[in-house]
Amino acid sequence: MSLPSSEVFRSAALTRQLAGEIRQVVTRPWNIMEICGGQTHAILQYGLDQLLPPEITLIHGPGCPVCVTALESIENALQIARQPDVIFCSFGDMLRVPGARANLFSARAEGADVRVVYSPLDAVKLARETPQKQVVFFAIGFETTVPSIAASILHAERNKISNFSILPANVLVPPAMHAILKSPDNRVNAFLAAGHVCAVMGYWEYEPIAAQYRTPIVVTGFEPVDLLRGILMSVRQLESGRSEVENAYERAVTREGNPDAQAMITQVFEPVDRQWRGIGLISLSGLGLRPRFKSFDALERFALAHQAVSESPLCIAGQVLRGNATPHDCPAFGRECTPASPLGAPMVSSEGACAAYYRYQRVKT
Amino acid sequence: MTKTNYPNLQGPVCPLPLQPGGQIVMGHGSGGGMTRDLIVNVFQKYLGNAILNAGNDSALLNGELVAPPGYQLVVSTDAHVVFPLFFPGSDIGRLSVCGTVNDVAMLGAQPKYLTASFILEEGFAIDELEKVLASMRDACAEADVRIIAADTKVTEKGKADKLFITTTGIGWAPAGRKITGDQAQPGDAVLISGALGNHGIAVLQARGNLGFQSDVQSDAAPLNHLTQALCAAFPDVHVMRDPTRGGLATTLVEIAQQSSVTIQLDEPEIPIDASVRAACDLLGLDPLYLANEGKVIVILPEEHAEDALSFLRAQKYGEKARRIGRVIARSSGQLLLRTALGTTRVLDMLAGEMLPRIC
Amino acid sequence: MCLGIPGKVIRLFDLDGTAMANVDFGGVQQEVCVATVPEVQVGQFVIVHAGFALNLLSEDEALETMRLLNEINKFNQAEDEGKPAA
Numbered sequence: 002m003s004l005p006s007s008e009v010f011r012s013a014a015l016t017r018q019l020a021g022e023i024r025q026v027v028t029r030p031w032n033i034m035e036i037c038g039g040q041t042h043a044i045l046q047y048g049l050d051q052l053l054p055p056e057i058t059l060i061h062g063p064g065c066p067v068c069v070t071a072l073e074s075i076e077n078a079l080q081i082a083r084q085p086d087v088i089f090c091s092f093g094d095m096l097r098v099p100g101a102r103a104n105l106f107s108a109r110a111e112g113a114d115v116r117v118v119y120s121p122l123d124a125v126k127l128a129r130e131t132p133q134k135q136v137v138f139f140a141i142g143f144e145t146t147v148p149s150i151a152a153s154i155l156h157a158e159r160n161k162i163s164n165f166s167i168l169p170a171n172v173l174v175p176p177a178m179h180a181i182l183k184s185p186d187n188r189v190n191a192f193l194a195a196g197h198v199c200a201v202m203g204y205w206e207y208e209p210i211a212a213q214y215r216t217p218i219v220v221t222g223f224e225p226v227d228l229l230r231g232i233l234m235s236v237r238q239l240e241s242g243r244s245e246v247e248n249a250y251e252r253a254v255t256r257e258g259n260p261d262a263q264a265m266i267t268q269v270f271e272p273v274d275r276q277w278r279g280i281g282l283i284s285l286s287g288l289g290l291r292p293r294f295k296s297f298d299a300l301e302r303f304a305l306a307h308q309a310v311s312e313s314p315l316c317i318a319g320q321v322l323r324g325n326a327t328p329h330d331c332p333a334f335g336r337e338c339t340p341a342s343p344l345g346a347p348m349v350s351s352e353g354a355c356a357a358y359y360r361y362q363r364v365k366t
Numbered sequence: 367m368t369k370t371n372y373p374n375l376q377g378p379v380c381p382l383p384l385q386p387g388g389q390i391v392m393g394h395g396s397g398g399g400m401t402r403d404l405i406v407n408v409f410q411k412y413l414g415n416a417i418l419n420a421g422n423d424s425a426l427l428n429g430e431l432v433a434p435p436g437y438q439l440v441v442s443t444d445a446h447v448v449f450p451l452f453f454p455g456s457d458i459g460r461l462s463v464c465g466t467v468n469d470v471a472m473l474g475a476q477p478k479y480l481t482a483s484f485i486l487e488e489g490f491a492i493d494e495l496e497k498v499l500a501s502m503r504d505a506c507a508e509a510d511v512r513i514i515a516a517d518t519k520v521t522e523k524g525k526a527d528k529l530f531i532t533t534t535g536i537g538w539a540p541a542g543r544k545i546t547g548d549q550a551q552p553g554d555a556v557l558i559s560g561a562l563g564n565h566g567i568a569v570l571q572a573r574g575n576l577g578f579q580s581d582v583q584s585d586a587a588p589l590n591h592l593t594q595a596l597c598a599a600f601p602d603v604h605v606m607r608d609p610t611r612g613g614l615a616t617t618l619v620e621i622a623q624q625s626s627v628t629i630q631l632d633e634p635e636i637p638i639d640a641s642v643r644a645a646c647d648l649l650g651l652d653p654l655y656l657a658n659e660g661k662v663i664v665i666l667p668e669e670h671a672e673d674a675l676s677f678l679r680a681q682k683y684g685e686k687a688r689r690i691g692r693v694i695a696r697s698s699g700q701l702l703l704r705t706a707l708g709t710t711r712v713l714d715m716l717a718g719e720m721l722p723r724i725c
Numbered sequence: 726m727c728l729g730i731p732g733k734v735i736r737l738f739d740l741d742g743t744a745m746a747n748v749d750f751g752g753v754q755q756e757v758c759v760a761t762v763p764e765v766q767v768g769q770f771v772i773v774h775a776g777f778a779l780n781l782l783s784e785d786e787a788l789e790t791m792r793l794l795n796e797i798n799k800f801n802q803a804e805d806e807g808k809p810a811a
Contacts (some may be wrong), residue, residue, distance in 0.1 A: 006769050009791050013706045035741040039727025042723075049707025064727075067724075092648075092775070093721030106718075119649070119722060120574045120776025122743075123756055142724060142775075145727060149777035154741050197729040200772055200780040225707060225726060226794065253729075253772050259780045262761035342716065360712050480783050577776065580753040641752030648773075650728045709781050724728055 010224035019229035020052040023236055026290050030056045031239050032188050032324060034181070036174055037143075037195035038065035039223050041352040047225045060189060060324030061354050062181065062349075063280060066142045066172055067094045068346035068353055069322075071276035072171045072310040074141075075100035080305050081137050081168065082113040088131065090124040091118040091139040097238075099342075103209065119147075121153040123343060128157065128165035137299045140167040144196040147171050147288060150260040151269040154290070154297050166299040169289050172275055174198050175206050176286035182214040186325050189273055191235040192230070193221040196250040201266075203258025207246045215244040220252040230340050279318025279346040313337075317344030321354050326360040335359060390490040395520025408492065409516060412499035412605035413482070413506070417514040425514040433538040441536040442469035449527045451498065453572035454580065455583025458531060459501035461659060464588045466535035467509045467612070471590035472606045472662070473546065474597045475539035480506070482516040483535050487526040498529065507687075509588035511535070537590075545597070549604040554638070554669035556629060556691040557664040557685045560585070562614055563642040566656025576649060576722060580641045587660030592681045596664065600674050605665035613655035615701060615713040617663060623699030630702045631691035633711075650723030653715045654703075665693065729754050730772035732757070734767050748773060 009015070028166045035041060042059045044050060050059050079100055084087035089105070095107045096117065097205045109115040118124050120139050121262060128136035137337070140150050150167060174195060181189060196205055199220045207218045217238035221231025233248040248254055266288075275287025290298045312318075315333040320326035324358075328334045338344040340356050347353030393400040395515040410419055417425050425431070433651045446462040448520050455648070455686050463480065482502070486495070506513060506608055524622040538546075589608065597603055605625070609617040622629045638646075641672035660683055669690060694702075701713040713722055732748035737747065737759070748757045748771065759765050759778045770782035 009794065011706075011793075013708070015794050016707050037727045039729075045711065046710050047705055047707055051706070051709040052707060074758045092724045094723050095726065096721060116573070117721060122776055123575070123577065142729075145729065145774050146724065148761050148779070149758065149775050150733065152743065152758055152777065156741065159743075195727055197779055199772055200729070223729075228792075237640060247408060251779055251790055252727050252783050253731075259761055261763060262779065265761060293760075482767075578753050578755045639752075644751040644753040647730050648753055648755065 002151050010226040011220070016225040017052065017309065017328040019226065019233055021231065023057065023233050024054045026233070026240055027054055027056045028240060029236045030058065030059060031190045031236060032058045032060055033191045033193060033235050034060040034062040034189045034324060035193040035195070035221070036062040036064040036177055037193070037198070038067070038194060038350065038352060039197065039226065040064065040221065041222050043084075043225070043228060044277055044307060044337050045352055045357055049225060052229070052230070057162065057232065058324075061352070062324075063170060063177060063277060063346065064195065065324040065346070065350045066146070067092070067098055067351040068189065069172060069277045069279065070095070070098065070141050070170050071278050072100060072312060073276060073308070074168070075104070075297065076308050076310050077102055077300065078105065078139055078168055079108050081299055081303050081304055082108050082115050083111075084135075084303065086134050088114045088116060088127060088134050088136045089139070090116050090118045092141065095141060121306075123155065125157050125162060128162050130161070132164055134164065135302070137167070138167045141170045141171065143172055143174055143195065143198050144202050145195070145200070145264050146264070147270065148201060151265040154268055154269050154294055155265070157297065158294070159325050164281045166297045166302050167290075168299040169287070171270070171288040173272070173286050175210060176283050178207075178210055179285070180209070180280070180283045181323050185325060186323075187277060188324050190239050191217040191219070191239055193231045194218050194246075195233065196220060196227070196254060199250070199254045199258065201259050203256050203263045204246050204254065211244050211246050217244050218246045218251050220246070220248045220254050222253065234266070250303065279312065279316065279322055281319065313344040316345035319345050321347050326352055328355040331355070335362060367536070368722055369487055372690055373453055375683040388492050390488060390492065390495070390520055392522070394486065394489055395518070397527055398621060403520070405668065408496060409518065409688055411501060412496070412503040413513045413516065415512050415514070417456045417512065418516060424666055431514070431539060436541050437538040438541045438543075440470050440473050440475035440537050440539055441534065442466055443532065444469060445525065445530060445532040447530050448569065451528055452573050454523050454568045456568070456586040457498060457501050457658070459498035460505045460586050462531040462533045463502050463505035463509060464659060466533040467511060467588045467590050468538040468608045468662075470535045471593040472608060473539060474543045474593065474603070474606065475537040476594050477509065477511050477535045477537035477590050479512050479514045480533050480535045482513050482531060484519070485526045485530040486518060486520045488520060488523040495529070502592045503525070505588060508721055509590055520610050524641065524690050543605055545606055545649065546623045547594045547607065549706070550621055550625035550627050550629070550693050551604060551667070552627060552695050553666050553668050554604055554616070554667050554693040554701070555689055556693065557666070557671065557675060557678065558614070558688055558690050559589075559640045559662045559664070559678055560660075560686040561637040561642070562609070563638055563646065563653035563656040565659045567642050567645045569657075571645075572650075577702065578645060578648060580643050582639070582645065585658060585660035587683050589660065589683055592678070592683050593662060595681060596674065598669050598678060599677055600666060602670065603674075605663070607663050609658045609661060611657050612716040613653070613657060615652075615654040616665070616716045619699070619701045619713065619715045621663075621665070622701050625693075626695045626696060628695045628697040628700050628702060629691055630704055630710075632704055634706045635690045637686055637688050638687050652706045654713065655720050658678060668692075694704045727774075729771050729772045729779055732773050733771050734765055734771060737765070739766060742749070746771075746778070746780075
């Protein structure tokens with residue numbers, strides 16, 4: 002069997018047919034949110050929102066881990082990167098994210114040894130090859146990325162690679178869902194759950210959320226057919242008053258998820274409170290290293306000066322990320338805040354609502 | 367006359383003959399015997415011609431080096447700092463010739479000669495330099511251009527990534543020919559000479575830090591014969607440009623802005639090899655923003671589009687030419703992409719460096 | 726967090742105690758850590774994210790989904806055929 006994704010799940014004919022189904026089923030306005038940067042990217046790349054009937058509003062939630070990384074984390078990253086004998090490793094998309102004044106790109110231009118890695122395991126490899134340096138990996142990402150970071154820590158421990166550490170900044174999806182749903186001005190009617198997060202974690206964690214808030218949650222993939230199928234199933238539930246967890250990404254996701262991956266995560270990490278850029282503190286929404294692995298925590302290894310950092314008072318990212326405001330409602334939009342000089346998460350990411358609106362708005366004028 | 371022994375401030379300058387397998391040292395840049403040795407035995411061995419070998423600091427432009435009456439001069443310059451120097455399908459040498467040849471060719475001019483300036487890093491292996499020069503020689507032969515003036519300097523270790531090459535190209539086009547970025551008209555067809563993204567992926571692969579292997583090769587090639595033939599057959603070509611840094615999308619945004627038009631591309635028509643697409647999917651890169659070094663965008667009136675397409679497909683480097691879009695309206699300048707699903711999105715210029723995504 | 730694509734395992738090997746595989750993505754290969762899919766065999770498909778296999782891709786499920794989608798396809802075609810000409 003050939004790689005199953007491309008033809009069928011990108012089929013234009015099937016995608017249009019699913020869009021037609023959605024049009025037939027929908028009778029009232031519904032707001033559907035995805036909390037997954039990859040899904041946001043796919044929706045914008047394929048223009049899927051243009052295929053949907055006007056009753057359906059897609060809200061792009063805080064699903065880009067790069068963009069929701071707290072300002073304080075970025076400032077810590079910059080401090081560490083600027084130290085001598087440090088090689089600071091990061092996923093590529095993190096380099097452009099602005100801190101209070103600088104970003105990792107500009108730090109590199111000023112002489113910091115900042116390197117893009119494709120995988121956390123590459124950072125461990127680098128640590129082994131450069132024993133005289135401290136190699137630090139910027140550990141961002143949702144549950145999809147956490148197993149690879151856990152594996153890199155275990156690999157470092159097993160092989161006694163002591164010059165490796167991570168700057169913990171991972172975040173979890175379920176607490177973010179809770180935070181959004183229990184907010185009094187919540188407008189989300191249904192969620193598309195992130196397909197690859199669920200490939201790791203399964204979807205049993207979402208069942209109590211769906212029940213508590215009477216909100217359908219459909220595990221969804223990333224190709225156009227997958228996304229429209231997820232939206233169709235959400236709309237069917239909404240129209241019939243159901244609020245269950247369903248799986249529209251069966252080929253990669255089971256209810257239990259990947260137990261080996263989950264065991265690796267639990268072995269190395271434990272839930273901690275975490276700040277989300279533009280949203281604020283969400284309790285137990287992050288992951289920190291367990292005591293046995295604390296020696297791999299860059300925050301413990303490097304004495305960092307505490308810096309008070311605060312988000313721009315102009316930025317209404319929190320409301321935009323929850324779908325309670327559009328970028329046009331923001332007084333800074335297009336003025337103090339542009340893709341070249343972003344103030345908050347939805348403008349930092351090229352898939353963020355504000356960046357997307359900015360691009361389309363320029364077109365209209 | 368007494369000889370005073372002054373302390374040597376420039377590193378080893380004693381004129382040892384060049385050893386095979388040797389390295390560039392500071393003395394090679396001193397302008398003295400070692401430099402002469404390098405020029406005669408290495409540079410001229412590969413790039414030598416009557417003009418270059420004459421040993422003057424400049425070249426007199428006379429005879430066949432002068433634009434004939436009725437022709438206008440075109441000049442272009444480019445620095446090449448690609449790293450690593452060698453990557454699947456090509457190298458910095460071929461790139462330095464083709465890049466400048468193509469820049470001149472894009473205005474509908476025939477490139478005639480180049481100048482080349484080399485900055486060598488101390489410690490650079492002479493074997494590698496020879497490979498680069500051999501590649502330049504071959505590229506020049508293919509493009510039918512000569513290097514008529516050259517220069518070489520040496521910097522200390524750490525101040526140049528082994529080798530930087532700057533080339534300037536001079537050619538000429540018929541007077542009055544105006545094939546520039548501001549000439550696109552509503553109704554024009556947009557063609558591309560072949561598949562996109564190969565060069566960008568080949569270089570990324572050679573850098574090694576993204577840990578993937580593939581059979582993708584750089585497409586670096588001199589396009590002047592193709593463009594000259596095209597312009598002779600189709601005098602009303604409006605725009606030609608090679609989508610180098612920033613890729614197809616950035617280049618078309620530039621043209622759209624220069625011409626004050628909206629260009630719409632048909633995504634399913636844009637040719638991208640399967641392995642390039644797989645590499646882009648894997649790394650989270652957009653092939654429309656990857657560099658190409660052997661492709662040309664052609665914008666010309668619709669009534670000649672089909673014939674031009676057939677013509678391109680009969681040329682070397684144009685075999686996989688496709689029609690990929692149209693200039694649809696006057697505007698402040700924008701680029702749209704119509705997807706296979708019939709939806710439309712806006713394509714911006716590449717902002718900054720393209721980085722692999724994880725989300 | 727979600728850039729994961731399916732690939733086919735073509736070779737399994739060990740790197741300093743960590744289970745790895747060469748995975749093919751249709752003309753592009755990469756070394757991928759398969760520590761969390763210990764049961765994977767050569768010839769099977771995995772979803773890969775940042776050089777790491779997240780889970781096996783189930784061929785049965787993929788086929789079942791395609792069958793479901795084909796049902797929608799056939800249903801819509803039948804509907805279209807049943808409709809009067811526009």
